[in-house]
Amino acid sequence: MRSSNYDEVVLGRRSIRGYKPEPVPKALIEEIIALAMRAPSSLNTQPWNFYVVTGEPLDRIRAGNTERNLAGTPDSREFRSHGAYEGVHRERQIEIAKQLFAAMGIERHNQEQRRDWVLRGFRQFDAPVSIVVTYDRSIHGGDIGPFDCGAVTNALVNAAWSRGLGCVINSQGIMQSPVVREHAGIPDDQVIMICVAMGWPDDDFPANAVVSNRKSVNEAAVFVGFDD
Numbered sequence: 001m002r003s004s005n006y007d008e009v010v011l012g013r014r015s016i017r018g019y020k021p022e023p024v025p026k027a028l029i030e031e032i033i034a035l036a037m038r039a040p041s042s043l044n045t046q047p048w049n050f051y052v053v054t055g056e057p058l059d060r061i062r063a064g065n066t067e068r069n070l071a072g073t074p075d076s077r078e079f080r081s082h083g084a085y086e087g088v089h090r091e092r093q094i095e096i097a098k099q100l101f102a103a104m105g106i107e108r109h110n111q112e113q114r115r116d117w118v119l120r121g122f123r124q125f126d127a128p129v130s131i132v133v134t135y136d137r138s139i140h141g142g143d144i145g146p147f148d149c150g151a152v153t154n155a156l157v158n159a160a161w162s163r164g165l166g167c168v169i170n171s172q173g174i175m176q177s178p179v180v181r182e183h184a185g186i187p188d189d190q191v192i193m194i195c196v197a198m199g200w201p202d203d204d205f206p207a208n209a210v211v212s213n214r215k216s217v218n219e220a221a222v223f224v225g226f227d228d
Contacts, residue, residue: 009162014212016166016197017100017120018205019127023054024165024198029129032163036156041148047139048152048193051132051184058130064179065122065172076177078192079146096212103206121172127197130173131156132180134190149193156196166201166208169194 033050041047053061075081085093100106106113124130133153139145157167173195174180180192201208 009158013158013161014166014208014210015168016199016201017125017168017207018202019125019166019197019199020202021128022200024129024200026052028163028165029131029198032156032159032165033131035159035162036152039148039152039155041151042144045139045145045148047135047145048149049134049136049190051134051186053130053132053184054128057183057185058124058128060183061130061173061180062123062126064183065124065176066119068176068179069119069122073176075175077171077175078177079194092213096210099210099212100207103210105206118172121170122175124170124173124195124197125168127168127199129198131196131198132174132184132186133193133195134186135193137189137191140191146193153194153196160198164200165198167196167198170197171195173197 029052033052037046037048084090101108101114101117104113104117106117120126133149133156135145135149153169157169160167171194174192177192180186180195186192
C-alpha cells in the first residue's frame with residue numbers, strides 16, 4: 001500500500017490507462033468513497049452520488065459505447081461541452097497526446113492504432129471498475145453542483161491512489177449516456193457528470209509511466225497585496 005502522506009499522494013498520482021484484471025474489493029471502494037466525500041461542497045449540499053459498476057454490467061456498457069461510437073451515434077454527454085480547445089489549452093492537449101502516443105509506440109500517421117487507442121477510452125480503459133458520478137437533476141442548470149462534483153472526483157482519485165489503486169477521469173466512458181444509464185441503473189432524477197475508471201495499475205503498461213507536465217505557480221497564480 002502506498003504512503004498516505006498528502007504530498008506524496010498528490011505529487012505521485014498520475015492517470016492510469018492500463019489495469020490488471022484482478023477485481024477490486026467492494027469494501028475498499030466503500031472506504032475510498034467515504035474518504036473522498038470529505039471534499040468541500042457549497043453550503044454542505046453534497047450533491048454527488050456514485051454508481052459503482054463492475055463485471056457483466058460494465059462489460060455491457062463497454063460494448064454499447066463501442067458499438068454506438070463506431071456506428072457514428074452522436075455524443076450524448078449530459079454536461080455542457082466547451083467545444084474544441086484553442087491556444088495554449090490546445091497546445092497542452094497535443095503535448096499529452098504526444099507523450100502517450102510515444103509511450104505506446106503509436107505512429108503519427110497510423111490511423112488504426114490511433115483508433116484503437118480511442119476505443120480504449122470508450123471501454124473505460126478495460127478497468128475492472130467504473131464509478132459514474134452523478135448529481136440530482138433538481139439542481140441541474142447551475143454550475144455549483146458540477147463544481148462540487150469536480151471536487152469530490154479529485155478527492156476520489158487521490159484517495160484511490162493512497163490505497164494503491166489507479167484511476168483515470170474519463171469523459172469518453174459516458175459519451176453515450178443512454179447506455180451508461182441503462183446498464184448502471186441510473187434513474188432519470190440523476191444527471192450523469194463523469195466517470196472514473198479504477199483498478200490495480202499494470203506497471204508493464206507503457207502509458208502508465210507518463211507524467212503530464214504542469215504549468216508553474218508563476219504562470220497560474222496572481223498575488224495581490226503581498227510584499228515581494
